Structure formats: structure tokens, C-alpha cells
Amino acid sequence: MFLKLALKSLLNRRGSVILTLMAMTVSIFVLLAVEHIRYQAKDSFANTVSGVDLIVGARTGSLNLLLYSIFHIGSPTNNIAWESFEDIASSPQVSWAIPIALGDSHKGYRVMGTTLDYFKFFNYGSRRTLNFDKGHAFNHVFDVVIGSDVARKLGYSLDEKLVLSHGIASTSFSLHDDHPFTIVGILKPTGTPVDQTLLVSLEGIEAIHIDWQHGTKVPGKKITTDQIEQLDLKPKSITAFMLGLKSRMATFDVQRNINNYMKEPLLAILPGVALSELWQMMKVLENTLRLISVLILTAALLGLSAMLLASIRERNHEVQLLRAIGASPIFLFMLIELEALLITLLSASLGMLMLYVCLVTIEDFLASDFGLYIKSNFLSENVFYLLLIIIISTVVAAAIPSLNMYKSAKMLQ
Amino acid sequence: MTISFHDVYFAYPDTPNKPVLNIPSWTVASREQVFVHGPSGCGKSTLLNLLSGILAPTQGELSVLGKRLDKMNYRQCDRFRANHIGYVFQQFNLIPYLNAVENVHLATHFSEHGKTSVKQEIEKLLAKLNISPDDWHKQSNKLSTGQQQRVAIARALINKPELLIADEPTSSLDQHNRDNFMSVLMSLITENNITLVFVSHDMSLSHYFKRIDALSEINSLERGR
Incomplete structure (x- = not known):
């Protein structure tokens, strides 16, 4: 019932939810893509030659x-x-x-x-x-x-x-x-x-x-x-x-x-020494890309938070009603958190799908034009931790509207 | 005694020097149906929020169904409300994006009411309230106001509460729907032995009730105004 409530509430506000979903999808896509390509490029280069002194x-x-x-x-x-x-x-x-x-x-x-x-x-x-x-x-x-x-x-x-x-x-x-x-x-x-x-x-x-x-x-x-x-x-x-x-x-x-x-x-x-020189050169670029992708994610999360915050004002009657039938302020807090998490989880799935499709399409181009062998399977421990961080960030960002909901539930008038 | 106020005093925390309510004594017996009337702005919503445990009195003794609400914490109040009190508002009684059945079902989510055969009970109740099965799965904001208010009764009664609070439930209805609403409500209340506190400023409804109280008499702050 809890999940159904959150889902139907999101569906009811389709317009703003879809836009937020798109922003989150793109940002998760960028973050995962940068991370995967960075990791794979290194791997691909390092794997190209071995045993040559x-x-x-x-x-x-x-x-x-x-x-x-x-x-x-x-x-x-x-x-x-x-x-x-x-x-x-x-x-x-x-x-x-x-x-x-x-x-x-x-x-x-x-x-x-x-x-x-x-x-x-x-x-x-x-x-x-x-x-x-x-x-x-x-x-x-x-x-x-x-x-x-x-x-x-x-x-x-x-x-x-x-x-x-x-x-x-x-x-x-x-x-x-x-x-x-x-x-x-x-x-x-x-x-x-x-x-x-x-x-x-x-x-x-x-x-x-x-x-x-x-x-x-x-x-x-x-x-x-x-x-x-x-x-x-x-x-x-x-x-x-x-x-x-x-x-x-x-x-x-x-x-x-x-x-x-x-x-x-x-x-x-020495191939190893030359490779590490290459990494040194790439490091600045790498970190810049990483920073940009983190900033994009932050912007998307703030957008998500703003969207939910704006929705709370129009949900005053809903709060009152839920309170009257016995919902606790914590329940209302969790409801907003759940809505945020649902958006993030859906965005993460879409972002990963998008990344997979992109990798499959550009795989050959990267290989033939840049000698980069990027696997289309990007699922790794690294990605798992990234997703975990994204989920935690969502919970933190959604705490602002959720607290707002909590407060409005606590002091109804 | 279902409801008993004893020297209950209430002021909002942010304006502690401006009391809203002061009720020296007010009681409602079990299965009594009370019509409380009064103009808006005289502490009506505050009274109902105290009664349902959404607000806690600043001072005084308040017991509902033999339980001291002023001694309960927030969580206990929420639980108590879900289990024992039904509430019908003036309007916005339903979550707009859920259908009629889901709205009634949602109310059972917070109570300890037996969760088996809830579906049949909901359907039975909706049928009794003259909601045709075609409308059970319509999104509730697509229902007419009359239908919405009747679904609200179902939502308020699904947990078999001992006390029903109605806050101007007919003010958004036309004459026909109002009579329809009142007759269904009164028959269900009597049938299920429920105590009713019905607040309205519409004196034309008072003929449904034996006991009629003026809020200005209950709230000593309003006396003589």
C-alpha cells in the first residue's frame, strides 16, 4: 500500500516527475559512462602489451x-x-x-x-x-x-x-x-x-x-x-x-x-613507465570529467528536491487526510523519501540501459579509431558502489522536502 | 462516557498567550449523536483536532473512549485515532489519485483492524452507501462530490470506529445530495452503535439530532461574544 501510494502519487504528477526523471537519467548516465570509460581505458591500455621489456x-x-x-x-x-x-x-x-x-x-x-x-x-x-x-x-x-x-x-x-x-x-x-x-x-x-x-x-x-x-x-x-x-x-x-x-x-x-x-x-x-606517464597526463582530464559528472548529478538531485518541495504545498489536504486516518508524521516523511528513491531507481535503470546501448553502438568506433577496447558490460563492483552513493545522496537531498512534509504533518494548522 | 473534557485549555505553541479553547467541562455519552454548531473561527477545527488526538491539549484532562489522550504520546495518539476514530471532512476527503476502493483500503493500513476479508467488507460498505460498482475503480477525483462524500463515510467507517467525527461534511453538497448523505450516515451510525460528533453551521440539519450544542457554550472563551 505504501509503495502503491508513492507510485500513484508520482503518476498523478507525471509532467514534473518525467522531467525530473530525465534530468536524473542523464546525470546518472554521464556519471557511470565517465567512470566506466575511465576504468576500461586504463584496463584496455594496460592489457595491450605484456612481457615486453x-x-x-x-x-x-x-x-x-x-x-x-x-x-x-x-x-x-x-x-x-x-x-x-x-x-x-x-x-x-x-x-x-x-x-x-x-x-x-x-x-x-x-x-x-x-x-x-x-x-x-x-x-x-x-x-x-x-x-x-x-x-x-x-x-x-x-x-x-x-x-x-x-x-x-x-x-x-x-x-x-x-x-x-x-x-x-x-x-x-x-x-x-x-x-x-x-x-x-x-x-x-x-x-x-x-x-x-x-x-x-x-x-x-x-x-x-x-x-x-x-x-x-x-x-x-x-x-x-x-x-x-x-x-x-x-x-x-x-x-x-x-x-x-x-x-x-x-x-x-x-x-x-x-x-x-x-x-x-x-x-x-619501458612500456610500463611510458603507460604511467600516459596516466599522469590523463589524470587531469579524468578528474575534470569526474568533477563535472558529480556536479551534474548534484544539479539533478537538487532539481529532484525542488520538484518534491514544490509538490508539498499542493498536498496540504493530503497531509491532513493521512493524518486523520492515523498516518504518523514519520510515515509522511518516508512517503516523500520513497518517492525520491523511486525516481532515482528508475533513472538509474534507464541511465544504465542508455549507457549499455551507447557502448554497444560506439564500441567498434572506439576500437578502430582510438584503439580503445571498452567492454559493453559495465557492471562491476565500482558501479555498484557508485549506485549506492547515488542512492544515499538521493536520501540526503530528499530530506529537505521530506522534513518539510514532516513539519507540515506535525503542525497541521 | 465516550468523550469527556475537563478544564481543557489550548493555545498554539507559537502563540502561547492567545488561547483558542478553554473547555471547563463537556461530555458526550456512548452512542450519543451530537450536533455542534457555531460560526467559523471559534475554535471548531481545534476542538476536532483535540478530539482526534492530532493536537494535544496545553492543559487539562481529555479522555476519549475511556483513554486519556492528554497522557498519550504522538505515536499512541496516531495509533488510537487509526483504530477508534473515523473522520469525515468538509471536502478533500479522498486521496485524489487513488480510486474509491484504494482510498478505503488505505485507512485499514494504519489500523490494527483484522486484515482478512477487507476487500469484501469494503465492497459491502460501498454498496451500502449507494456507490455503484462501476465507480469503485474510478480515480476518486473523477467521482461527483456527492459520491466522494459517501466514499468518505466508507473510509471513516471501515475500521469500525466507536467514534465518528464529521466536520461540516455536507457543506459542499446540494440539497438532494445533502439529504441522501445525512440519511445514509444516520442509519449507518445507529446500526453500528457509533458515537457521532457532527459539526456544522447549517442549522437546517439539526433535525437529525436529539442533542444540539453551541460551540460558544462549550468554549468558555467564546461565551458572551
């Missing part, structure tokens, strides 16, 4: 190197010589080394040239290696392995042929159409930028550029696929490389040696 590239900012080599965000500043890679990779402290060559794409998805070691040594998440959903790693020059998102979005299956394009724009006109690649493997989903990547051998990257100069095709110079396979396709340069060391103790030694490398300017970074 050092990342080495041309001298640039450490964040920049991390972003373009691992997250495929932004463009590499410069290439490094293949000899430098071979030199460092063969040093005694190094256990394994994975070269990376970037710069080409396929329908907006980046192409990465690497070696078979990539499949063997690259880890993501909590030390998980890459697994094949179908097929196997590349064996030939014109073999390509594709990430799970690439396969799903473009509807590719094994043995299909595709053409890479020069540069990383999704509408590139300079296609490497003279040398199509064959899909030999499709990776399982990882929730990292690998899903959005096409992997080819370094020789493949070298081969498609063999009759190119300065970023364009040289007209009239045609080499057949068969001819290419006879050539020495040793790469001249790569974009970056990842190192795994035999002992983690040696990390700083190796890093210093690379940074002081004499033959060309190189930069070695």
Missing part, C-alpha cells in the same frame, strides 16, 4: 613511440636501420626481438610487417599469446594474417585475396594492386589493437615497395610475383622493435646502451 624506435617522445608502435595511434617519426635491429637483437642480454614495420593499410586497417617471432613471443593481457582462430602464420611473401575484427567487419575468410594500400588513410588511392596478398590465418579476438591489424612478413612489406620510389609507383617498372620471390627481400629499415630480455635485471643496462647507440639515434622505453 623494451620498445625501441627512432628518437622521439617515449609516449609517441609507445602509441604508434603498440597502439597504432599517430604516425612514426622516422624509421630505423635494419642493421641496428640486427646488432641490438644479437646482443647477449636479449632473449628475443620482434621487428615492426608500419606504414601501409587495408581499408583503414593498419598493416604491420613483422617476423614469425611475433606469434611466438608477443603477449597481451596476463601473458596470453596470440592464437589462431583459423589457418596459420604467414609462410610466403604474399601471405597475410588478419585480426579478428578485420575478418568480421570486412567479412573475410581464409584464402581470399586482398590488396594493400600505401599510407594509412582509409581512402588511399595508391594501391599495391599489382601484388595481392592471400589470407592464410585469422587470429582469435584479443581485445587489443591486434584485432584491427593485418600482419604480413617483413619480406612482404619489402616486396610491395620494391618497384616504388618516394612513396609512389615508378611507371613502367613492373616485376612479377614470381620474380619477386627470387629476390633478396632483406628489409632495409623498420619502424620499431620490441625486446624481451633474458633477465629483467638487465633492462636499464640495455636501455642505456640503446639510448647511447652510436650508429643512429635510438630510443628505448
Whole structure:
């Protein structure tokens, strides 16, 4: 009966209740969205690379190197010589080394040239290696392995042929159409930028550029696929490389040696350190977003409180009547609190539904454009505590109109 | 004795020097039906609020149904009112967004009245008060004023109170509805052995009652005005 009374009373004042409900819904949506994306972005970044001790590239900012080599965000500043890679990779402290060559794409998805070691040594998440959903790693020059998102979005299956394009724009006109690649493997989903990547051998990257100069095709110079396979396709340069060391103790030694490398300017970074630099930068933004979402919620709660307070004046007769049939002032206090809680609970449900729908819709966009893997399932312990805080804040904010109701019940005249 | 006032004095807490009521002695016997008349502004609502325990007397002894209301705390008063006293107002007797049945049902929520078979009792009572079943589930602000006042009787009587307080219940009704209302009310009161305190300034209703008191006689502050 108590619940029915509160519900019907709210329904009776539909107009103002719906507006308040909308304000609360939006504010809860914003709060949960900021919290979830903040949390997931960190998680997603931290999960992208694991077990890599050092990342080495041309001298640039450490964040920049991390972003373009691992997250495929932004463009590499410069290439490094293949000899430098071979030199460092063969040093005694190094256990394994994975070269990376970037710069080409396929329908907006980046192409990465690497070696078979990539499949063997690259880890993501909590030390998980890459697994094949179908097929196997590349064996030939014109073999390509594709990430799970690439396969799903473009509807590719094994043995299909595709053409890479020069540069990383999704509408590139300079296609490497003279040398199509064959899909030999499709990776399982990882929730990292690998899903959005096409992997080819370094020789493949070298081969498609063999009759190119300065970023364009040289007209009239045609080499057949068969001819290419006879050539020495040793790469001249790569974009970056990842190192795994035999002992983690040696990390700083190796890093210093690379940074002081004499033959060309190189930069070695520890992925963990670079990530924490990223968090430091994001922290201000994060806190600002958080503050704004809390302020929005406060405004909505004050609106809720004002709406209820305004309703009390017109409910004088109701108070009198309820008192006459034996309702205590506490009952009337609780009635207003319950009305506030009902609005908040409904808003929270709507806000969460809205967030879920939004996450499902923008999931792919965030993954492909920002390398952010945000799960659409946002239910976590964190969200639970947030909802609890929202409910407590509602009770506190609704105490103002509820006390008013209590007072008017106590002194009827 | 159902009601007994003895040297009851009342002033609102915010104006302690301006007493509203001073009743040296006023009693109503069990099953008596009393018509109290007086112009508005002479402490009528205050008297009824004291009687129902919504207000507590500043001084004096006030007992209703053998219980000392002046000795009870707020909670006990609320409980006592829910269990033993029915109340019909001039208007706004029903929660506008609930239907007739829900309004009557709400009254049982606060009392210790047996909760079984409440539904049948409500329907029986509404039928007795000439509310047609078609109107039982209509939102109460869609009912006519006459119907609303009759549903109010049902709401006041559902907990089988020993005392019914009616505060100008007919003033919003036309002649036809007034007679209708009064005859149903009086027959139900008699049938259920309920004590009735009926306040009105409409002397034309006094012929329904054997005992007629003037508020100005009860309240010594109003005497000689």
C-alpha cells in the first residue's frame, strides 16, 4: 500500500516527475559512462602489451613511440636501420626481438610487417599469446594474417585475396594492386589493437615497395610475383622493435646502451613507465570529467528536491487526510523519501540501459579509431558502489522536502 | 462516557498567550449523536483536532473512549485515532489519485483492524452507501462530490470506529445530495452503535439530532461574544 501510494502519487504528477526523471537519467548516465570509460581505458591500455621489456624506435617522445608502435595511434617519426635491429637483437642480454614495420593499410586497417617471432613471443593481457582462430602464420611473401575484427567487419575468410594500400588513410588511392596478398590465418579476438591489424612478413612489406620510389609507383617498372620471390627481400629499415630480455635485471643496462647507440639515434622505453606517464597526463582530464559528472548529478538531485518541495504545498489536504486516518508524521516523511528513491531507481535503470546501448553502438568506433577496447558490460563492483552513493545522496537531498512534509504533518494548522 | 473534557485549555505553541479553547467541562455519552454548531473561527477545527488526538491539549484532562489522550504520546495518539476514530471532512476527503476502493483500503493500513476479508467488507460498505460498482475503480477525483462524500463515510467507517467525527461534511453538497448523505450516515451510525460528533453551521440539519450544542457554550472563551 505504501509503495502503491508513492507510485500513484508520482503518476498523478507525471509532467514534473518525467522531467525530473530525465534530468536524473542523464546525470546518472554521464556519471557511470565517465567512470566506466575511465576504468576500461586504463584496463584496455594496460592489457595491450605484456612481457615486453623494451620498445625501441627512432628518437622521439617515449609516449609517441609507445602509441604508434603498440597502439597504432599517430604516425612514426622516422624509421630505423635494419642493421641496428640486427646488432641490438644479437646482443647477449636479449632473449628475443620482434621487428615492426608500419606504414601501409587495408581499408583503414593498419598493416604491420613483422617476423614469425611475433606469434611466438608477443603477449597481451596476463601473458596470453596470440592464437589462431583459423589457418596459420604467414609462410610466403604474399601471405597475410588478419585480426579478428578485420575478418568480421570486412567479412573475410581464409584464402581470399586482398590488396594493400600505401599510407594509412582509409581512402588511399595508391594501391599495391599489382601484388595481392592471400589470407592464410585469422587470429582469435584479443581485445587489443591486434584485432584491427593485418600482419604480413617483413619480406612482404619489402616486396610491395620494391618497384616504388618516394612513396609512389615508378611507371613502367613492373616485376612479377614470381620474380619477386627470387629476390633478396632483406628489409632495409623498420619502424620499431620490441625486446624481451633474458633477465629483467638487465633492462636499464640495455636501455642505456640503446639510448647511447652510436650508429643512429635510438630510443628505448619501458612500456610500463611510458603507460604511467600516459596516466599522469590523463589524470587531469579524468578528474575534470569526474568533477563535472558529480556536479551534474548534484544539479539533478537538487532539481529532484525542488520538484518534491514544490509538490508539498499542493498536498496540504493530503497531509491532513493521512493524518486523520492515523498516518504518523514519520510515515509522511518516508512517503516523500520513497518517492525520491523511486525516481532515482528508475533513472538509474534507464541511465544504465542508455549507457549499455551507447557502448554497444560506439564500441567498434572506439576500437578502430582510438584503439580503445571498452567492454559493453559495465557492471562491476565500482558501479555498484557508485549506485549506492547515488542512492544515499538521493536520501540526503530528499530530506529537505521530506522534513518539510514532516513539519507540515506535525503542525497541521 | 465516550468523550469527556475537563478544564481543557489550548493555545498554539507559537502563540502561547492567545488561547483558542478553554473547555471547563463537556461530555458526550456512548452512542450519543451530537450536533455542534457555531460560526467559523471559534475554535471548531481545534476542538476536532483535540478530539482526534492530532493536537494535544496545553492543559487539562481529555479522555476519549475511556483513554486519556492528554497522557498519550504522538505515536499512541496516531495509533488510537487509526483504530477508534473515523473522520469525515468538509471536502478533500479522498486521496485524489487513488480510486474509491484504494482510498478505503488505505485507512485499514494504519489500523490494527483484522486484515482478512477487507476487500469484501469494503465492497459491502460501498454498496451500502449507494456507490455503484462501476465507480469503485474510478480515480476518486473523477467521482461527483456527492459520491466522494459517501466514499468518505466508507473510509471513516471501515475500521469500525466507536467514534465518528464529521466536520461540516455536507457543506459542499446540494440539497438532494445533502439529504441522501445525512440519511445514509444516520442509519449507518445507529446500526453500528457509533458515537457521532457532527459539526456544522447549517442549522437546517439539526433535525437529525436529539442533542444540539453551541460551540460558544462549550468554549468558555467564546461565551458572551
